[in-house]
Amino acid sequence: MIYFGLPRLVAGLASMGKIEGFMLTLALNSGAYMSEIIRGAFLAVDRGQIEAAKSINLTRMQTLRLIVIPQAVPVAVPGIVNNLIDAIKGSSLAFTIGILDITAVAKIQAGITFRYFEAYMSMVIMYWLIVLALEQLQKRCEDKLKSASA
Numbered sequence: 001m002i003y004f005g006l007p008r009l010v011a012g013l014a015s016m017g018k019i020e021g022f023m024l025t026l027a028l029n030s031g032a033y034m035s036e037i038i039r040g041a042f043l044a045v046d047r048g049q050i051e052a053a054k055s056i057n058l059t060r061m062q063t064l065r066l067i068v069i070p071q072a073v074p075v076a077v078p079g080i081v082n083n084l085i086d087a088i089k090g091s092s093l094a095f096t097i098g099i100l101d102i103t104a105v106a107k108i109q110a111g112i113t114f115r116y117f118e119a120y121m122s123m124v125i126m127y128w129l130i131v132l133a134l135e136q137l138q139k140r141c142e143d144k145l146k147s148a149s150a
Contacts, residue, residue, distance in 0.1 A: 002028070003097045022094045030087045037083060041076035042068060074145040081138040085131050102126050 003021030016024075045068050053063040092103035100108075102123050110119035 018094075018097050018099050021097060022091075022099055025093075026087055026090065029090065030083055033083050033086070034080065037076055037079035038072075040079070041072040044075045045071045070149065074142065074149065077138060077141050077145065081134055081141075085134055088130055088134075089127065 002025040003016060003018065006021075006024075007016050049067050049071065050063060053067045058066065091101050094101050095104040095107070106119045106123035110116040113119070
């Protein structure tokens with residue numbers, strides 16, 4: 001809808017590049033989920049904490065910086081990393097508008113060599129390694145945040 005439809009709906013937008021269309025689509029999709037993750041993390045902070053900050057005359061920015069954000073970030077990290085992993089998996093949809101990604105290269109190689117199992121298994125291993133690296137990064141962030149709050 002974004003790549004093919006938006007240029008026809010918006011006057012003055014003659015055409016959109018494939019990369020720009022894909023990035024806009026991915027940003028809109030991930031942004032919707034990300035905003036809910038961040039909203040949920042902020043709502044996870046006990047209201048009493050904010051009231052206590054007001055009672056000692058902290059400004060709104062001081063309350064955010066010193067009270068709310070340090071408590072909200074550890075709640076948000078798992079959702080943010082999961083959203084990033086989902087965006088990486090969703091990047092395979094870029095092939096539908098002609099952008100070569102891991103999935104596209106696997107399909108092309110499988111079509112050339114007729115070795116579908118090997119091509120798709122290589123693709124699965126690449127995605128798996130990327131997800132494992134992101135999970136390790138998430139674990140390190142969570143451990144660092146736990147030790148900082150302790």
